[in-house]
Amino acid sequence: EAGVAQSPRYKIIEKRQSVAFWCNPISGHATLYWYQQILGQGPKLLIQFQNNGVVDDSQLPKDRFSAERLKGVDSTLKIQPAKLEDSAVYLCASSIGDGSSYEQYFGPGTRLTVT
Amino acid sequence: AQSVTQLGSHVSVSEGALVLLRCNYSSSVPPYLFWYVQYPNQGLQLLLKYTSAATLVKGINGFEAEFKKSETSFHLTKPSAHMSDAAEYFCAVILGNNRKLIWGLGTSLAVNP
Numbered sequence: 001e002a003g004v005a006q007s008p009r010y011k012i013i014e015k016r017q018s019v020a021f022w023c024n025p026i027s028g029h030a031t032l033y034w035y036q037q038i039l040g041q042g043p044k045l046l047i048q049f050q051n052n053g054v055v056d057d058s059q060l061p062k063d064r065f066s067a068e069r070l071k072g073v074d075s076t077l078k079i080q081p082a083k084l085e086d087s088a089v090y091l092c093a094s095s096i097g098d099g100s101s102y103e104q105y106f107g108p109g110t111r112l113t114v115t
Numbered sequence: 116a117q118s119v120t121q122l123g124s125h126v127s128v129s130e131g132a133l134v135l136l137r138c139n140y141s142s143s144v145p146p147y148l149f150w151y152v153q154y155p156n157q158g159l160q161l162l163l164k165y166t167s168a169a170t171l172v173k174g175i176n177g178f179e180a181e182f183k184k185s186e187t188s189f190h191l192t193k194p195s196a197h198m199s200d201a202a203e204y205f206c207a208v209i210l211g212n213n214r215k216l217i218w219g220l221g222t223s224l225a226v227n228p
Binding site for chain 2: 004006041042043045056091093101102103104105106107108109111
């Protein structure tokens with residue numbers, strides 16, 4: 001079974017530029033999560049999708065961050081414009097989402113450096 | 116407030132020694148409990164989970180954890196540490212009716228030769 005795929009793995013941009021990350025969850029997983037992990041900290045949930053609907057985006061900085069999952073499969077997370085404090089690893093995770101289990105499976109992450 | 120506490124942000128053990136990483140949670144309802152491991156420059160990998168079946172849960176790489184309801188704990192152990200166990204370990208708990216995953220702050224495990 002293929003795991004969660006993310007691209008790119010690394011990205012370096014200057015502040016005020018825009019950037020987009022892509023995630024393809026495990027096949028059949030209805031729930032998709034985007035996390036931000038700052039160095040030395042635990043993951044912080046940015047947004048949670050159930051199929052193509054948003055379940056929780058309470059911690060997403062909506063003035064600069066946006067995310068979509070139009071067809072209920074893969075997803076993109078965008079930052080525009082980026083700030084220095086956005087430097088972090090952006091993790092995508094998925095779970096089966098049918099209430100039978102709650103474990104989340106993570107991709108390798110995208111390490112963003114904003115200079 | 117519902118929370119997850121990992122005691123000790125850094126733990127150092129000798130190779131071959133017992134590994135004990137502590138996790139306590141606060142919840143008024145039975146939780147789902149997880150331990151994840153994160154190796155440098157990698158994503159999070161599920162080590163093991165507790166979902167109200169057996170209280171002693173065995174995971175990958177020789178790790179296990181015991182759910183103790185009376186102590187609201189889910190400590191992670193491994194009898195003999197390997198150098199390859201050096202990583203960041205996160206305890207996470209599904210709490211409440213909204214089934215939101217709450218993360219601990221993580222414990223960095225160092226294994227000394």
